[in-house]
Structure formats: C-alpha cells, structure tokens
Amino acid sequence: MRAVIDKLYFQNNLTNEELLALLNSINEDTKKYLIEKAHETRMRTYGDMVFMRGLIEFTNYCKRNCRYCGIRAGNKLADRYRLTDEEIMQVCCEGYELGYRTFVLQGGEDDYFNDDKIIAIVKAIKEKYPEVAITLSIGERSYESYRRFYEAGADRYLLRHETASKELYEKLHPGMSFESRKKCLHDLKKIGFQVGAGFMIGLPGQTNEDYVMDLLFLKGLGPHMVGIGPFIPHKDTPLAGDIGGTVETTEIMLAITRMLLPNVLLPATTALGSIDHFGREKGIKAGANVVMPNLSPTIVRKKYALYDGKICTGDEAAECRKCIEARINKAGFNVDMSRGDNLVWRRI
C-alpha cells in the first residue's frame, strides 16, 4: 500500500479501486505512513500555520429533520434561541479584539433569518470591519439568495455534502435530496464563494465504498474548504443508540483529503476534539490546518447541541482562544490569525 500512498502524494489522485484497496487494507503501519505524507503535503502548501476562525452559532431553530442532529425540528426538547443583531455585533467586536479576522455565522435553517436579515448582518459586520472574512453556514438556499449574500460581502460558505452516497443521504435527511445539495454547492462555486463541502464519519451503515464516494466527490467538486468530523449521537434523536465515528477513521480521511486537494483549508473539528482529548491535535498532525474556536456567548453554547459531549461549552471566548493556541503550539504548529484565504482563490 506504500506505493498507492506514494501515488496519492505525487499525483494528488487515486482511482476508485485504489482508494477502496487502501481503506480496506489499512493498518497501523500504513496509517502512520499516510499521515506522514499528508503532513509533508501541508508543510509544502500552508507550512506549520493553523488558521483560526471565530465561530458564531447564532440560531438553533431549524426547519430540517436530519436524523443525526440535535437541533432537528423534531427534537421538541431542544431549548431554542436566536441571537439579536446587537448580540451578533457584540460577539464580533469581542472576537475582533481577540484577533479573529474570520467570522463564521452558523445556524440551523431558520426562516426567521430571511435573506434581507442575513444581508443586513453581513453588511453591518463588513462596514465595521472591512478587512475580516465572513463565512456563512446556514444551509440550502436559492441561487439568487446565495448571489445576494455574496454581493453583500460574504466571502465563504460552508455546506457539507454530509455523505456522497445518495441512498444514505436520503435516509438521513427526510424530505431532502442529494441532487439539491449538489446543486447548492455548484451554485456557490459559480457565484465565487470559497466553498466548503465535507462529510461525517461513522454514520449508521456507512461503508468504505461510501467513503470512496465522498473522497472522489470532493476531488470532482474541488472545494476550497472541507469539513470532516465524526458523527456523534445525540440522545434526543432517532440515532441516539448508534456508535458514531472514530478518531482513527477521521484521521485517515483527513490525511487522504489533504493529498487529494493539497491547497484545501481543512479544519480539525470540534466534533473530533469532543471524542478524544487530543482529537484536534491528532487532526492537525494528519493534515488539518484550521480550527474554529467558539465565540458564541457562553449562555447559548450548551443550547447549540448538535451532538452530546460537545467541548468548550462553558468557556469564555478569550479562554478558548488561549487554550487552543497553547495546544497548537504544544503540538508543534503555529497560530495564524490572518483572514487565511485559500491559496488559489481570488474574489471575483
């Protein structure tokens, strides 16, 4: 399998069969080699820098019913909240003072925040802080809505494809279609956003064949960012009794993704940090180069519960900032507080 990993390293591509063979036969030894090569790749592209993004979870209302997610509409036990425009600005202000130059506005699919409201928020942040990058992560909207967000000044958009297996996708997302998800991602790219796709690890019934589809889907799409994290069951969802994903499989997928898309911005996710005390460090060592510390007000953090056992729900933004920097340094990497755009992206 070393020859296959070398091919991935040098050519940034593998066939369906090669990827499947790699995943089916991976052992401690080859995993170590894979991670080494992914690390070399990131050192060539972004060096030892890890970009910081300030995450603002501004609403946990959601009209969707994703079976894995704790804030799904059907979870009547979720304690719902929305931040006001003033609260969002306050959080940005605090984040800016702490040095953040990217704000990620994430939420459930909440119709209260219609296009005009989102546009007003984006414009207000850009007016006060013209040099920051704004990332939106608010689910599926029309081409026209996305275009207006971009025109208002939004720079990036995160919309994980969740799984590239159409069958599994549609089982997990009642009333949604994989075709619409793909269309949104293509629309976002066409408009000019830096686009983030990505998938979960350890979904019920997910196989190595499914992971191969995820990896090749990413290679075909060519996103600027890729979010990969373990699925973690939430107690008040239909998947409460499931096992969820492992650190090992997540590391493997991060490493392969780093080599398939050498210039990609790849976060070591909060979910990965939540299943292992050193999860984020392990992700960074496997090729990840972004972390997204939480900036949300402490009082709402527990309420943005996509899964059980989420870390940092009790910490102030300033503590998170210090803690993650110390961890990154200890792991042998350096924090980069700049906007951290994708190497090959220019605003059009």
Ligand code: SAH
């Ligand atoms: N509504 C937005 C943002 C979703 S939350 C959207 O549709 O894009 C961000 C990500 O959290 C999701 O894309 C999903 O991959 C992840 N997520 C949701 N529930 C999860 C769970 N139980 N375990 C791990 N990750 C989860």
